[in-house]
Amino acid sequence: DGGITQSPKYLFRKEGQNVTLSCEQNLNHDAMYWYRQDPGQGLRLIYYSQIVNDFQKGDIAEGYSVSREKKESFPLTVTSAQKNPTAFYLCASTTRDSGANVLTFGAGSRLTVL
Amino acid sequence: AQSVTQLGSHVSVSEGALVLLRCNYSSSVPPYLFWYVQYPNQGLQLLLKYTTGATLVKGINGFEAEFKKSETSFHLTKPSAHMSDAAEYFCAVSGSRGSTLGRLYFGRGTQLTVWP
Numbered sequence: 001d002g003g004i005t006q007s008p009k010y011l012f013r014k015e016g017q018n019v020t021l022s023c024e025q026n027l028n029h030d031a032m033y034w035y036r037q038d039p040g041q042g043l044r045l046i047y048y049s050q051i052v053n054d055f056q057k058g059d060i061a062e063g064y065s066v067s068r069e070k071k072e073s074f075p076l077t078v079t080s081a082q083k084n085p086t087a088f089y090l091c092a093s094t095t096r097d098s099g100a101n102v103l104t105f106g107a108g109s110r111l112t113v114l
Numbered sequence: 115a116q117s118v119t120q121l122g123s124h125v126s127v128s129e130g131a132l133v134l135l136r137c138n139y140s141s142s143v144p145p146y147l148f149w150y151v152q153y154p155n156q157g158l159q160l161l162l163k164y165t166t167g168a169t170l171v172k173g174i175n176g177f178e179a180e181f182k183k184s185e186t187s188f189h190l191t192k193p194s195a196h197m198s199d200a201a202e203y204f205c206a207v208s209g210s211r212g213s214t215l216g217r218l219y220f221g222r223g224t225q226l227t228v229w230p
Contacts (some may be wrong), residue, residue, distance in 0.1 A: 048216065091159055
């Protein structure tokens with residue numbers, strides 16, 4: 001079945017370390033997104049990419065970086081510059097063919113900074 | 115610009131009772147509107163969406179929502195709650211014509227508790 005795979009599911013990091021969250025999709029979707037979820041704050045957009053080798057900052061991009069070298073893959077790096085990285089991270093994708101901006105989400109990665 | 119306000123961060127109902135989750139939006143262009151559901155430690159699943167046409171939209175699991183342009187609302191309802199409906203619900207808006215593909219703005223979420 002087609003879908004989005006995020007890994008790892010749970011990740012622990014020491015302060016000052018960079019970590020990379022993986023997001024892979026086999027839906028042949030053009031656009032991919034990273035959202036951050038904190039309790040009571042909903043979902044906030046970190047970065048998005050509409051085509052390979054191109055990406056744009058979302059609302060809270062500081063302290064994060066991404067790459068889009070392949071259509072299927074959109075990894076997110078949480079750098080040591082991110083002041084409060086403990087959160088639930090969600091990857092999503094869509095295509096113009098889906099109509100009306102319907103996003104498909106992965107199961108998420110929970111990052112905890114020790 | 116688009117934004118979403120979900121009234122009530124927590125809603126509790128008894129099993130079999132009406133579920134009403136409130137969502138108001140602001141949008142500078144004709145909106146697309148969505149409700150997503152999230153179970154603990156999982157991603158979001160689409161419940162229903164409004165694009166154009168009929169303002170009463172039916173979704174999965176017996177949920178429906180009505181787009182009311184004059185009230186800028188898109189409230190989610192279900193006539194009879196089931197224990198399995200306990201989850202967090204998110205309302206989201208995007209622009210329609212000319213908007214960035216997939217650029218959604220989410221509300222803060224409403225946690226639904228269903229009592230037996």
